[in-house]
Amino acid sequence: MMYSLEAGGKRLRPILVLSAAEAVGRNARAREIAMPIACAIEMIHTYSLIHDDLPAMDNDDYRRGKLTNHKVFGEAMAILAGDGLLTHAFHAITRASALGASPETALAIVADLAKLAGAQGMVGGQAADMLGEQGVTSLEELEYIHLHKTSDLLVFSVIAGARIGGATQRQLDALLVFARKLGLAFQIQDDILDLVGDAAKLGKPVQSDVTGQKVTYPFLIGMEKSEALVVRLTQEAKQALDDARLAMPDTMHAIADYLMSRDH
Template sequence: MNEKEQLKLYTEEVEKVVMSYLPAEEGHQKTVLEAMNYSVKAGGKRLRPMLMRETYRLFGGASKEIEPFMAAIEMIHTSSLIHDDLPCMDNDTLRRGMPTVWVKYGYDMAVLAGDALMIYAFETAAKSFALGADPALAGRCIGLLAEKTGIYGMIGGQTVDVELTNKPIPEDKLDFIYRLKTGALLEASMMIGAILAGASEEDIRKIEKIASAIGLAFQIQDDILDVTSSPEVLGKPVLSDEKNNKTTYVTLEGLKKAKEDVEKISGEAVEGLWALPYKNQFLETLVKMLVKRES
């Protein structure tokens, strides 16, 4: 099996896990449930749950206890996309080649769907206890998930991003935005995999550093694609950063340096994986493929 075939197989496996935890579309609140599921079912790379599972496997994990957390991290990521697309944020009408949630279900229902997915993610993560997870480790993972999602993580990064829209962003604040808005959930994904598998504190810290590098490289590549790709390939509007007057890594450093830095930072992440006492070849391959993606 070559790398692309392996990626396709693993993506399908992760997809099944995520889909299995979506709520049934029934009851008087059916509309918000449909909007939640529509956003998750729209597709995506399933990068975060895949990184979580492969890090879990890296440290010898081999149980279904990881699966509720895999679904939860994808729900949180998707909830952030629903809100990012709103008229009060990026005002995008296309996501993964489909109408964004607010376009299809209305502004009000999109806000509720984003909120609901984020809360439902924690309800889902808690199902790990019933699958035999060590209570102390699972509890720590839920706390970490909240930290990396909230004011000291993704939402903290989004706050600074929104406040500086239409304003020049200095390099230190752009770094802050990227490390929290994008990096935090990637850190949560890999750290939860390591923690739940019983990794040492030293290795958990190393994983956090590796994930932070992956997140930064991933976001810079996202900036590059926003100016070099097309809506057909990307599945969403291009030049949206320019439209929203956003400072990006490309506008600060230029396209050539941005491409060079993606290679450099992702290389540091792979070197970090090599330095660990355990090996997962697919995890290394996945990191390399992510930063060379075209969509």
């Protein structure tokens, strides 16, 4: 569990939790209270990578420039490490309550995570991705996969942080649109970087999607339209962010800009 948690990565999801909590601006201790939630979502993200890398799934040997979990500890331990991280994420959320979140808020965050990381969310996206590899994937199917495999955890991060920060329902609604579009842009950018990126910066071989015959946005609509779509989705995400009328939106805007222009 610690090997994969400590393997690094962008820590995008925890940063979104903490940034959203602060951006709302209605709780002076928002960042402190949101910290266990930030840890929880990184545990969920990390467990999903460990299981995704398994031989029965994507069969990857490297992740973040290090050997994948099962390459070091074996398949059985990798499965259990993923199970342990997934389970412990829910324990971390209960700790936000001990730090000052109301039991109602903590329980709403538990329900959000169970839905967005589960069979109707991330796990559902993973399952659709697995099934998609067995045949032709349409653009609609690919969008479904990206929305659930990637956007759902970003949605959770932003909404959970905003809940801790004291957001209104109208703000939560706008932030949901922001996170969904940001997640889709993020995943299409991932598809693009896998084709043209620098293996050293990515920490994994490029064109792994091509050799694995994975259907991607560039494969379906071409590189030029994919790049244009990333720009458009990011603009729409930033518009939704403006609609949320947060007290301190600058960090959230900066994150959206960074994700669009990143090279790894």
